[in-house]
Amino acid sequence: MIQVYAPASIGNFAVGFDALGAAIAPIDGSLLGDLVKVSASTTTEFVCSGPYAHKLPAQAEQNLAYMCLQHFKQAVAPDMPAVRLELVKNLPVGSGLGSSACSVVATIAALDKFAGTELSDEALIELMADFEAKVSGGRHYDNITPCYLGGLQLTAELIPGKSLAIATPDNWYPVVAFPGFTLNTAKARAVLPKQLDMHHSVEFAQRLSAFCTLMLQQRSEEALSIMIDTVAEPHRAQLIEGFSAAQQALLQLGAKAVSISGAGPTLFALCDNLASAELCQQWLSDHYINEQGFSHICQLDWAGTRELNEELG
Numbered sequence: 001m002i003q004v005y006a007p008a009s010i011g012n013f014a015v016g017f018d019a020l021g022a023a024i025a026p027i028d029g030s031l032l033g034d035l036v037k038v039s040a041s042t043t044t045e046f047v048c049s050g051p052y053a054h055k056l057p058a059q060a061e062q063n064l065a066y067m068c069l070q071h072f073k074q075a076v077a078p079d080m081p082a083v084r085l086e087l088v089k090n091l092p093v094g095s096g097l098g099s100s101a102c103s104v105v106a107t108i109a110a111l112d113k114f115a116g117t118e119l120s121d122e123a124l125i126e127l128m129a130d131f132e133a134k135v136s137g138g139r140h141y142d143n144i145t146p147c148y149l150g151g152l153q154l155t156a157e158l159i160p161g162k163s164l165a166i167a168t169p170d171n172w173y174p175v176v177a178f179p180g181f182t183l184n185t186a187k188a189r190a191v192l193p194k195q196l197d198m199h200h201s202v203e204f205a206q207r208l209s210a211f212c213t214l215m216l217q218q219r220s221e222e223a224l225s226i227m228i229d230t231v232a233e234p235h236r237a238q239l240i241e242g243f244s245a246a247q248q249a250l251l252q253l254g255a256k257a258v259s260i261s262g263a264g265p266t267l268f269a270l271c272d273n274l275a276s277a278e279l280c281q282q283w284l285s286d287h288y289i290n291e292q293g294f295s296h297i298c299q300l301d302w303a304g305t306r307e308l309n310e311e312l313g
């Protein structure tokens with residue numbers, strides 16, 4: 001049996017709409033991501049289990065993991081024998097934590113390993129992006145590549161290999177809080193303007209390029225000081241009840257940057273020390289999340305998608 005884990009991710013990372021994303025891992029060691037198990041079988045079998053399985057369509061044909069399996073068998077590895085594929089759905093759907101990307105990445109990576117197809121990273125990423133695009137209302141890589149490769153990734157169609165890793169300091173603690181209600185990515189993309197005017201386009205390019213350059217020069221404090229989303233957040237904040245008040249409060253508690261994770265409604269507060277991260281998590285638990293919500297103090301997950309040997313889920 002092959003068992004592959006793919007981590008949650010923070011799309012956009014405030015300054016890089018559709019172009020920057022970070023894979024995350026809770027510091028308490030818990031797994032925040034989907035798991036896919038593939039084993040040989042006499043007939044094709046698909047099982048969806050885990051705490052959020054009931055939030056997905058009942059028909060296998062509408063589940064991205066099953067769609068990936070069908071495509072893989074037909075177009076990538078026609079000689080692959082029948083398999084039993086189980087998706088353990090650990091991430092809430094429509095959360096802003098890259099839930100659909102997580103299922104797609106774990107499934108394709110697991111099938112590639114099981115079938116021994118050994119596709120290149122770039123070919124796998126393209127395949128993964130094709131499936132993520134089916135549900136999110138646009139083709140973007142900012143959940144796919146961090147989820148697959150790990151870490152902080154600057155990622156786009158025009159980038160050679162589709163992604164460039166940006167090293168991050170060890171003292172970065174992103175605190176993520178899923179408030180407990182969902183927001184569909186396609187809906188959150190529909191509220192964005194169709195065009196950016198010259199001023200905003202130039203400012204976006206300046207901010208993202210300055211952020212990346214500062215990071216490469218290991219000037220992370222200055223990079224954090226310009227970590228503001230002027231592209232998507234102003235249009236999406238009103239879709240997320242409590243976001244603006246939380247942002248103000250968390251910045252006062254010491255978070256260095258606070259923004260929407262992906263399309264929301266998950267919020268992330270990036271702290272540069274554990275004490276601030278603990279204060280932010282406490283505030284979020286008290287004021288931002290409902291009974292269905294959760295929060296985690298994380299670090300960046302530089303391992304990305306990986307095979308797990310111990311049986312889980």
Ligand SMILES: Nc1ncnc2c1ncn2[C@@H]1O[C@H](COP(=O)(O)OP(=O)(O)OP(=O)(O)O)[C@@H](O)[C@H]1O
Pocket residue numbers: 055056057062063064065087092093094095096097098099100101103104135136143183184185186261262263264
């Ligand atoms: N395995 C799957 N995991 C997640 N979503 C799936 C899966 N299979 C089908 N879907 C459908 O894809 C859509 C995913 O919605 P959406 O893109 O809003 O979620 P998301 O991936 O959590 O968002 P984000 O990328 O902002 O984190 C839903 O309509 C869901 O039913």
Ligand SMILES: N[C@@H](CCO)C(=O)O
Pocket residue numbers: 011012017018019096098136140142143185188189232262263
């Ligand atoms: N970059 C995408 C991420 C969605 O998960 C968006 O903000 O719409």
